[in-house]
Amino acid sequence: NAGVTQTPKFRILKIGQSMTLQCTQDMNHNYMYWYRQDPGMGLKLIYYSVGAGITDKGEVPNGYNVSRSTTEDFPLRLELAAPSQTSVYFCASGRQGGTQYFGPGTRLLVL
Amino acid sequence: AQSVTQLGSHVSVSEGALVLLRCNYSSSVPPYLFWYVQYPNQGLQLLLKYTSAATLVKGINGFEAEFKKSETSFHLTKPSAHMSDAAEYFCAVSYSAYSGGGADGLTFGKGTHLIIQP
Numbered sequence: 072n073a074g075v076t077q078t079p080k081f082r083i084l085k086i087g088q089s090m091t092l093q094c095t096q097d098m099n100h101n102y103m104y105w106y107r108q109d110p111g112m113g114l115k116l117i118y119y120s121v122g123a124g125i126t127d128k129g130e131v132p133n134g135y136n137v138s139r140s141t142t143e144d145f146p147l148r149l150e151l152a153a154p155s156q157t158s159v160y161f162c163a164s165g166r167q168g169g170t171q172y173f174g175p176g177t178r179l180l181v182l
Numbered sequence: 183a184q185s186v187t188q189l190g191s192h193v194s195v196s197e198g199a200l201v202l203l204r205c206n207y208s209s210s211v212p213p214y215l216f217w218y219v220q221y222p223n224q225g226l227q228l229l230l231k232y233t234s235a236a237t238l239v240k241g242i243n244g245f246e247a248e249f250k251k252s253e254t255s256f257h258l259t260k261p262s263a264h265m266s267d268a269a270e271y272f273c274a275v276s277y278s279a280y281s282g283g284g285a286d287g288l289t290f291g292k293g294t295h296l297i298i299q300p
Contacts, residue, residue: 075225104287111191113272113290114226129287161225170216171288173225 072097075174077162083180084152092147092177094162100172102165103145104129105137107158108176114161120145152181184208186275188291196299201260203294205247205273208254214276215256216288217247221269229271232256243267268298 078093096103101122106114106129116129120139134156136148145164149156159178165171189204207213214233218226230241237249247258256273274288 106287106290111292113186113292114274114288115290116287119287130289163226170228170231173218173227175225176223 074098075162075164075172077160077174077177079177080175081178081180083182084149085182086152086154088152089148089150090152090179092149092160092162092179094145094147094174095143096145096162096164096172097143098164098172099142100164100166101142102167102171103139104163104165104171105135105145105147106161106163107131108161109158117147117160149179154181157181184213184275184289186273186289186291188271188273188294190294191292192295192297194297194299195263197265198262201245201258201263201267201296203258203271203273203296205256205258205291206254207256207273207275209275215247215249216274216276217241217245217256217258218272218274218290219243219269220272220293226272229258263296263298265298265300268296270295 075096104119105117108114115131118137120126126137159176161176162174163171185208187206216231217229220226230239232239232249240246245260270293272293273291
């Protein structure tokens with residue numbers, strides 16, 4: 072199993088550009104999550120999904136959108152990139168019961 | 183709202199010494215508690231978790247943590263530090279116990295950077 076994979080690993084965006092961060096898991100997990108990690112701040116939940124077709128906002132959803140058309144994929148969309156979205160983004164997946172498995176992360180720099 | 187506090191953004195210990203990383207949580211209901219480790223430029227890896235079974239939880243790489251309800255704490259310990267333990271450690275909490283845990287994500291502390299002195 073590859074586990075949770077994320078692409079790209081690193082990206083530089085200009086202010087106002089848009090992009091999609093890809094996340095795929097091959098563990099047949101129902102639950103998937105997007106977090107952002109800022110220096111000294113831990114991880115904060117952006118969006119989560121409990122199954123295909125179901126998504127919900129986390130603590131910091133503004134400026135982001137998600138979709139969950141399949142069990143495996145959970146892409147995160149940035150429509151109008153802003154410098155405040157410079158961060159490291161982690162996707163995670165899991166089953167009911169709490170353990171989450173994290174991807175390697177995507178580093179995003181917005182200039 | 184749930185919260186997690188990790189005391190000390192940086193902790194430095196000598197190789198072979200005891201490692202103690204502190205975590206306190208706020209809760210009015212039984213929580214699920216986790217410790218994750220993050221090595222440089224990598225994702226997070228689960229060290230151990232508490233899910234209302236035994237209060238002393240053993241994890242990978244010789245780490246363990248004890249759930250103390252009276253102190254609302256879940257401190258992480260390791261008897262003897264190794265150079266390979268140098269990393270960022272995160273304590274996290276989930277209050278979805280009644281729905282099985284984890285459905286609505288984890289709340290993380292700010293992390294503790296563990297430095298191992300040779």
